[in-house]
Amino acid sequence: MEELRLAARAYYNNSSSDLQNLAINFFRSMDANRDGWVSFQEFTRFLRHNGYNWVNPNMFSQLDTNNDGGLGFWEVLTFYYIIKTRAVWCRACGAQLHGLHFTCVACFDGGQNTFDLCARCYGGRQFRHHHRVFLDNYILLRSKRGISPGTNVNLNQWFRALELAVGVGNLLNVGSTLVGCSIM
Known part of the structure; x- marks a missing residue:
């Protein structure tokens, strides 16, 4: 969370300043009694009345x-950032994904809704998906780094190149004191 x-x-x-004003207004919309901080009751009421039912009320304590x-401006600003940029959910267990997670390359590359998984569900193969x-x-x-804007490149090609690089790295390390290179 830090x-x-x-x-x-x-x-x-x-x-x-326009974007900063949006954040300030977001804080003000939560602070119903205008006392300068948001109580748990104000927080949960705001979630209910503004369609953020998907947010776990336990996030308040975090x-x-x-x-x-109570939540001051900077604490509410963190919440604002989370709901505007981190609305990614594990499609298997439903956990909100704040950090590292796995995304289906074909869905991402195809411009569809992404299919995202937490590390636990992906690692334990606790999901069903057609890709x-x-x-x-x-x-x-990082795999998209070399792609020019507007270029339509299939990310499966990038994944194959990454696998090839890892495989070559493993072959080069055979017989040496180095442990084989792997991202998996």
Whole structure:
């Protein structure tokens, strides 16, 4: 959660005044009694009335960094960042995915809704899906690094190239003191 707090503050500090005003107005819309902080009751009422039923109310305690029973602006800003950028859910167990997760390459590449899985469900093969190639979100992002905007490149090709590179790395390490290279 600390990384999310830092990211939210970084985006806020480097955004336009218009975007900063949106975040301030979001805070004000939660702070119903205008006392400068958001109580648990205000938080849950806001979730219910604004269609954020999918947010677990237990998130309140995770956001309340100083454990004072309420959320100040920076704590609400973290929540704002999470709901605007992190609305990714494991399609197997339903957990909200904040960090590392796995995405179906074919669904991602095809511009469809993505099929995302937490590491536990992907690692334990606790899911059903019609495609077989998944990459974690970091590797997926890195694999797109060389793609020019507007270029339609099949990410399955990138995955095969990555597998080939890993395989060559393993072959080169045979007989040496190095442990074989693997991302899996």
